[in-house]
Every structure is written in structure tokens, then in C-alpha cells.
Amino acid sequence: MTASKYVEPSGDQKAGYLHYRRPASxxxxxxxxxxxxxxxxxxxxxxxxxxxxxxxxxxxxxxxxxxxxxxxxxxxxxxxxxxxxxxxxxxxxxxxxxxxxxxxxxxxxxxxxxxxxxxxxxxxxxxxxxxxxxxxxxxxxxxxxxxxxxxxxxxxxxxxxxxxxxxxDNPYNFEERFGGNLEDYWKPAEEFESHPVQGRAMLKSNLFPDAAHCYLPLDNNRGPGYRWVSPNMVGNTSVGGFIAEYPSGRYSKAHHHGSGVVLICLKGHGYSYNWPAVEGGLNPWRDGKADLVKVQEYEAGGMVAAAPTPTSETWFHQHFATGREPFRVHAIAAGTGSQGGQEGDMVAGVGAEITDGGRAIPYYMEDPFIRQHYEEQLKLNGAEFNMPPEVYTESGANININYA
Ligand SMILES: [Fe+2]
CATH class of the missing domain: 2.60.120.10 (Jelly Rolls)
Structure with a gap:
């Protein structure tokens, strides 16, 4: 951009333009x-x-x-x-x-x-x-x-x-990430650790030979039978995420946050809903706001943005396995995460429901259209609805049954 000379305002005039366009980054x-x-x-x-x-x-x-x-x-x-x-x-x-x-x-x-x-x-x-x-x-x-x-x-x-x-063209070597004895650097790891913040599964491995079929441990946070691991690779601090899997015939609870995360399908097929949390509310179909819901179908190699908004709005998103095989996704982002708070701040876990101060809608509170439409989609794909009935009751909403 070419610089021009600044002219100071006179009297009560405000400096600068009333509307301005940001240039290309x-x-x-x-x-x-x-x-x-x-x-x-x-x-x-x-x-x-x-x-x-x-x-x-x-x-x-x-x-x-x-x-x-x-x-x-x-x-x-x-x-x-x-x-x-x-x-x-x-x-x-x-x-x-x-x-x-x-x-x-x-x-x-x-x-x-x-x-x-x-x-x-x-x-x-x-x-x-x-x-x-x-x-x-x-x-x-x-x-x-x-x-x-x-x-x-x-x-x-x-x-x-x-x-x-x-x-x-930068000569700096990150010895702490890629240094020492490199003989086993690309040897896939198999030992799951406990994630230091979340207490969920983490695997420090620079290579996943087959992320579509490798073992994923049980997690249950987004839905019954949900499997999850957070890969920790080559000392990355910015690019990260998790690999998760829904059993056939099951789907996640909707939860909301800001934009940035992309879900990439590694196996099976499914669809995701996205809707603005404040404008759409908890039950957008029932409340006549179905037009706010964006639907994306995707298969292995396909993807969807979770909370696709360029603004600071938070959006609900919800994921559905439609195939006869499990639906596996890699959720990934660069440089997201809540960095604004203080060290030691408590944040509700991702499985926490709105009734517990979290961001997820319990199944018993969700819009009735969600389940009805899902059952239709499963039929079209020759797959069976497989949600445990107790998750649709208030007493059964938040129990972590060991759904294998
Ligand atoms: Fe999310």
C-alpha cells in the first residue's frame, strides 16, 4: 500500500474513515x-x-x-x-x-x-x-x-x-523436535498416554501407518460408543486435533463453539449439521428456523467445517454415521484453542452438557426432527439405528455406560 500524508482533524471531527475495507492479508x-x-x-x-x-x-x-x-x-x-x-x-x-x-x-x-x-x-x-x-x-x-x-x-x-x-530459507534446526537419535523417529507408537489437560487418550507418534483402521480407545464423550485419540506428532504446538469414531447407527450430541476446526472423514460416510447457536437456538426445526441449518454429506476424503462462520459467533454442530461401518473423522485446526484465560482456569470438558455448564445438547433435549431424519437416512443406506434408548431420558442422558 502506498502511504499518504496524515491530515489531523480539526475541532470535533474524528480521524480516519467511517467505513474501511481491509486489504488482502x-x-x-x-x-x-x-x-x-x-x-x-x-x-x-x-x-x-x-x-x-x-x-x-x-x-x-x-x-x-x-x-x-x-x-x-x-x-x-x-x-x-x-x-x-x-x-x-x-x-x-x-x-x-x-x-x-x-x-x-x-x-x-x-x-x-x-x-x-x-x-x-x-x-x-x-x-x-x-x-x-x-x-x-x-x-x-x-x-x-x-x-x-x-x-x-x-x-x-x-x-x-x-x-x-x-x-x-531459514537455517534454524529445531533440535528439540527433530534431533538426537533419529533411528526410531518414524517408528509408529502404540502406547496410549493420558492427555495432560483433558485426561483423555493421547498417542505420541510421528507416523500413523493407517489412521482409518488403527485401534481407537473408548471415550464416550460425544456419544455412546464414541472412540477418540489425540495424536501428538513431531512436537507440533499449532497443528493438532483428534481422531474420533462413531459406531454405525449412532450420532454425536450437538455442541457449540467458534470456528476454525475442520472434520476430515477417514472411513465410512455421514453428514454434519451446523447452525448459529444464538439465532438458531436448541431446536431450530421445531422453532421454524430450519433454513439456518447447513447440512454437509461427506465420505472418506471429504470434510466439513465445524462452526463455519467468519465472525466470532458460536455454532452448534452435530455428526451422524450413516453407513454400515463406523464413521471415522480427523478433526484438525492450526492455532486454535482457548488461550485467553489464566493458567489453571477450569473449563467444562467437551462431554459436558448445557445442564452441567457445558456446551452440548443432551439427546433428550434435542430437536425431534434430528432423530427422525437420521432414522430415515439409515434406512436409505441399509444401516440400523443403534442408539441406546436410555440416552433419550433425563436420568440416562449423562451416564458414561461402557458401550463397547
Ligand atoms: Fe466441535
Whole structure:
């Protein structure tokens, strides 16, 4: 932007314009310069179906995905690695996680000033993360293209530093994240730990060889039989989330918060509702506000934004397994989380219902349309309704029965 000379107001006049438009952010300008499409919206049935074009910087074909409410926060793209080829070597000062949608290959990772390479192999539904600022190259040794979905914190870093040489040509090695003996660095972990804040399951593993089919421990927080783990990968502090699974014939309670999180389906299929919490209230269909509810159907490779709003509004969202197999999703975001409070503040757990000071609508209080429509959808898909009847009673709403 060109600077112009400031003219001080006189008398009671206010300085500045009454209405102003914000200019494009450095991230938005960078995304434009990349010359590939940007898909926007609140979800997509399958991200593999989005058109991909030649992407000079990466050396494959790609598209950006910027779902509503994620702009300037979470970077997402789909990239196609050519058959018997590789993407260009990369290095960047942001955290990045990959989900393999199709194909098999390997990734070589090394650090500045070292010729030693670490390597691991990947297959459909592998999830891996690249240590921040490491050198890496994604290789496809097979005769068909590979398709990978990436999630990163590029928007934060590009907006903060506004310097391509800083983010792409920075010699700093994060020894504490990618250092010491790297022999077992990519060896998948199997030992679940207790999440230090939430007390739920956590797995410190830099590689998940098959995140669509690996064991997930029972959690029960979002619904009976709900399984959950929080992957802790390559020391990332910004890109994170959880992998969760709903049994066939079951669905989550609706809960509400602000925008930023994206749910990516890893297995099965389903749909999600999203509606503004204040405007839509607890029972939008019953109250004649069904038009406020956004519905997204998606399958493995598809996704939906949870709380798709660019404003500070909170939105309810609710997820439904419609297939005969479980519905597994990876919820992910870059740089979200409640950082505003004081150390030691108490926050209601995600399973807490509105009657307990939480944000979830108990099943017995939900809009009757929800269950009715869900049962119809299951029939269409040849699947059985499988919700335990006691969750629809006030006394049975909040008990953590061990639904295996
Ligand atoms: Fe949520």
C-alpha cells in the first residue's frame, strides 16, 4: 500500500474513515501468487474430486482448500504426486500434517547441514507430520499418481513474518523436535498416554501407518460408543486435533463453539449439521428456523467445517454415521484453542452438557426432527439405528455406560 500524508482533524471531527475495507492479508496474497485454485465453502463431499492444476512451487498438481472460518488460520491443500515421480524438495517454517488419500510412497526427511536422511513409507490413510523447518521430499514410486491432503500453519507464519526468505530459507534446526537419535523417529507408537489437560487418550507418534483402521480407545464423550485419540506428532504446538469414531447407527450430541476446526472423514460416510447457536437456538426445526441449518454429506476424503462462520459467533454442530461401518473423522485446526484465560482456569470438558455448564445438547433435549431424519437416512443406506434408548431420558442422558 502506498502511504499518504496524515491530515489531523480539526475541532470535533474524528480521524480516519467511517467505513474501511481491509486489504488482502500476506497469506491471501501468497495463496493467489501460487496460481492454483482455492476451494472455499463450508465443506466438500470428497476433496479428491476438486480440480487440481500444475503447481510450480511443489512440482505436482494441487488445489488450496479454505473452508469458511479457517481463513488466515489453517492452510489446507490437496496435492497430486506424479506416478514414478516426486514433489520438489521442500523446507518451510510452519508445521504441516499430511493425510494420504490415495497411493503409496515414501518421504525423506533431513535437517540443515546434515546429509543423513530419515525415511518412512506411507499408504492410503497414513497420517504423518513434517517437523517444522526440516528438509523433506515426498516420493511416489508406483505407476499411479498419489493424492495427499495437507493441513498447516502457513497462514500464521506468513502473516506474522511477511518474509519469504524467513519462511523458506531459514537455517534454524529445531533440535528439540527433530534431533538426537533419529533411528526410531518414524517408528509408529502404540502406547496410549493420558492427555495432560483433558485426561483423555493421547498417542505420541510421528507416523500413523493407517489412521482409518488403527485401534481407537473408548471415550464416550460425544456419544455412546464414541472412540477418540489425540495424536501428538513431531512436537507440533499449532497443528493438532483428534481422531474420533462413531459406531454405525449412532450420532454425536450437538455442541457449540467458534470456528476454525475442520472434520476430515477417514472411513465410512455421514453428514454434519451446523447452525448459529444464538439465532438458531436448541431446536431450530421445531422453532421454524430450519433454513439456518447447513447440512454437509461427506465420505472418506471429504470434510466439513465445524462452526463455519467468519465472525466470532458460536455454532452448534452435530455428526451422524450413516453407513454400515463406523464413521471415522480427523478433526484438525492450526492455532486454535482457548488461550485467553489464566493458567489453571477450569473449563467444562467437551462431554459436558448445557445442564452441567457445558456446551452440548443432551439427546433428550434435542430437536425431534434430528432423530427422525437420521432414522430415515439409515434406512436409505441399509444401516440400523443403534442408539441406546436410555440416552433419550433425563436420568440416562449423562451416564458414561461402557458401550463397547
Ligand atoms: Fe466441535
Amino acid at each position: 500476506p497469506w491471501e496474497l501468497f495463496r493467489k501468487e501460487e496460481g492454483i485454485p482455492v476451494y472455499s465453502g463450508f465443506g466438500v463431499k470428497n476433496s479428491k474430486d476438486l480440480p487440481r492444476v500444475d503447481w510450480e512451487r511443489l512440482g505436482g498438481k494441487g488445489t488450496y482448500i479454505q473452508l469458511t472460518g479457517t481463513n488466515n488460520r489453517t492452510g489446507m491443500f490437496v496435492v497430486e504426486v506424479p506416478a514414478r515421480g516426486a514433489l520438489k524438495p521442500q523446507k518451510h517454517f510452519w508445521e504441516e500434517r499430511y493425510i494420504v488419500l490415495e497411493g503409496r510412497g515414501s518421504t525423506e526427511v533431513s535437517k540443515a547441514g546434515s546429509t543423513a536422511k530419515t525415511t518412512f513409507e506411507w499408504q492410503p490413510w497414513s497420517i504423518f507430520s513434517i517437523p517444522i523447518n526440516a528438509d523433506f521430499q515426498i516420493v511416489n514410486a508406483t505407476s499411479t499418481p498419489a493424492i495427499l491432503l495437507a493441513i498447516n500453519s502457513a497462514p500464521h507464519m506468513i502473516n506474522m513474518f511477511q518474509s519469504k526468505s524467513f519462511v523458506f
